[in-house]
Amino acid sequence: MSEDMLAQKSEAAAWFRQLRDEIVAAFEALEDSPVQGPLADTDAGRFEVNETTRASDDGSDAGGGLMSVIRGGRVFEKVGVNVSTVYGALGVRAQAAMAARKGLPGMADDPRFWASGISLVAHMQNPHVPAVHMNTRMFWTPHGWWFGGGSDLNPCIEYDEDTAHFHDTQKEHLDPHGLAHYPRLKEWADSYFYIPHRGRARGVGGIFMDDYCTGDWAADFALTQDIGRAFLPAYVPLVERRKDQAWDEADKDAQLIHRGLYAEYNLVYDRGTKFGLETGHDANAVLMSLPPLAKWV
Template sequence: MTDLDERKRTASAWFKSLQKQLIAAFEKLEDDAGPLYADMEAGRFDLEEWERGPNQGGGRMGMLRGRVFEKAGIHFSEVHGEFSPEFRKQIPGAEEDPLFWAAGISLIAHTRNPHAPAAHMNTRFVCTTKTWFGGGGDLNPMLDRYRTQEHEDTIAFHKGMEEACAKSPSGDYAHFKAWCDEYFWLPHRNEPRGVGGIFYDHLNTGDWGADFALTKAVGEGFLSTYPTLVAKRMDQPWTDADREEQMFRRGRYAEFNLLYDRGTTFGLKTGGNVKSILSSLPPIATWR
């Protein structure tokens, strides 16, 4: 086994482990929901194995439609194959050799309660003739009064991401935060998708251990931060006006994922599982 093979195995095993931990945390929130959800049963993830193609890997899709989470997806994948000719120029190292390997975890969460923020997180390890890590996490409050940098939920989430970056010399919170703000921007609306977080891509500092440590810390930071925010908000009563505002904000979320999200493009152009790729879309949304 080569060093690269061992790195692939190690990264893939971590993503699988993180998926299990996140699923357990989300299902606990479903169990802990208060009287507002008394007429609804606690949700559980439906897990579905899928294959990209013969001897091309696949993944494990996890979907939850519950009482706290109106829709949530926590997906693991490990795939390999060959990039299409039209896509090779967009991927580092793929013009020299179109073969690739990629593993990662992707999470989207759309809460039922408008007071509880939606969120997104993913981390991945990609190999062509080059190798790199990418990922991050961002918070998406549904009500305008929560959508400020001064709000306590925003501060808590960013603190979790900053602490994750501090755990590895590869972490650069200020840079990754700015990158996130730039990436999760809807130019046609001239507004951000949410209140940010961190985003990084093509990370290869030359120290694989440090880069992997950062990627693990981001997943762990999200695990320790986001469920806590949901637990704090999920039992707050909401109004019809709150729900209407949530539906409108979900429309903005959908616009970004369909028009600008790199993960959506990468997945669809590499023969990924369409169900898991498009599971990022909210269950119900409105436009006005």
């Protein structure tokens, strides 16, 4: 591995950790803000932070990260913000999946990998506040490197102005990299976050990319950073707008049913969930995205 790539991997891992710290601080500030309604007298939530590890077959160091979770907050019913850097050798199934998706037939000869990224999912107390998902990541093998990630909004009660703000903010951050990026990544998200067995999307979309590599590491990393930078200004104003809005049991019921879609998607289709479990990463961290409560009709 070249010295340049070693430096680039270090820079990417440091950025994902920095973004994690910014999001954790912003979410705790939301928890500290005044809240109206049934949880007004509840203590503000704080992130519980635990180290995570990746299990290797031979017991050698395989990396890990931090899992940060609020459960039962005034604003967040459950939110997890994970950051990790893991490495080692891909197992046989992961090698086959990587070779098929990326056209890398040499994976069996040299299955080393390195991956770093941030992933978050927020499930909210107030049904009018949309749930949200975001992740950005870098992946390396001796056969190539690439980036991935994005964010998507998952309201159970939809508001056109919230959807517009979320998408407009992402477009503003992507346009400096080229006007073709936003429509392409929006279409990618619409396709990726679709639930075939339900015949519908799990939310109102966002942006998404996977296996992204133009050959210009600096440019691709800059795009990935702006996907991450877009998240807080795209999402926090929606929380501030809706967190005190009155809701009833019918609204809560709609929220729990909608969460069923999220659970189904993540357990059946999500590529990140499958990769995390197949490569031995901490199962609690991988499944952090699941909602605390859900229901099916």
